[in-house]
Amino acid sequence: MGRAPCCEKMGLNRGPWTPEENQILVSFIHQHGHSNWRALPKQAGLLRCGKSCRLRWMNYLKPDIKRGNFTQAEEDAIINLHQILGNRWSAIAAKLPGRTDNEIKNVWHTHLKKRLEDNQPAKPKTSNKKKSTKPKSQSAPAKSKSTKTESELGSSSNPSFESLFSASPSASDEVSSETLTSHEDHSKEAQMDNKLREMITTTDQDSFSFINFGEDIDESFWNETLYSQDEENHASNLDEMQQEFQHLGSVGNEMIFDSEMDFWYDVLPRSGGEQDLLAGL
DNA sequence: AAACTGGGCAACCGCCTGTGC
């Protein structure tokens, strides 16, 4: 038996949503929730397929969605996350509260990809991280439509996320699903964060520094890998970090620190062994 | 002022994944 179509195409509305349809969808979800998207349009009296309703809700009508231009910090975060995650827009969106994967995808294709193609710096090379919003038009230099594919972009510019982890001894190992942000000992967490930030921000400002934490701080813990463009700084900072961590206790996570954005990225395994970024900013 | 061009973005399409039976 063939796969059932996602929706009945006959007699259903397509294209832009009308204000009336928006109102119907919003009021229905407020009253009944959205436990079953396929059944929702029929129950709500909408001539839309369930997928269309879900998309409309997730990308536009959901109350916590942040509208308006992306801030410089958000754009920088997208660029940095894209370096690690590639085109996994939903994972990137999870790091940016109020932003949808669709919106981030659009911003990437319309602004950020071009910025990188033009070799414009993704962020100022200053240690002062004061960010300011700016109109989108200023961040999108006029340029003809690119025909470059995503894979071409990814392979030419950045080391892939998988390649980063391929060198890590524990890349395919089981890693605790406990994130640092959910760790009970928040004071220890803050202390560690500050210590690491202090040290890692002295390394190459353009690189992601990566450290592979073990479940516990023991001898095997130091089988870690730190990536940077500056090998000497690597070694020295790695030594410093090892010394600092010896009295910070167990962590049980893999993390990436983006020194430019002051982000800690928790890295957790996906079902297929692929790594994922899950924790909050 | 009209035609043209290209950017921006909402929405669609089709595949993938997770889940229940």
Next chain:
DNA sequence: GGCACAGGCGGTTGCCCAGTT
């Protein structure tokens, strides 16, 4: 384990509109 289904995801499309010619 296999199948069907629903939700989720990324790639792509196509319309609208502002800027340019």
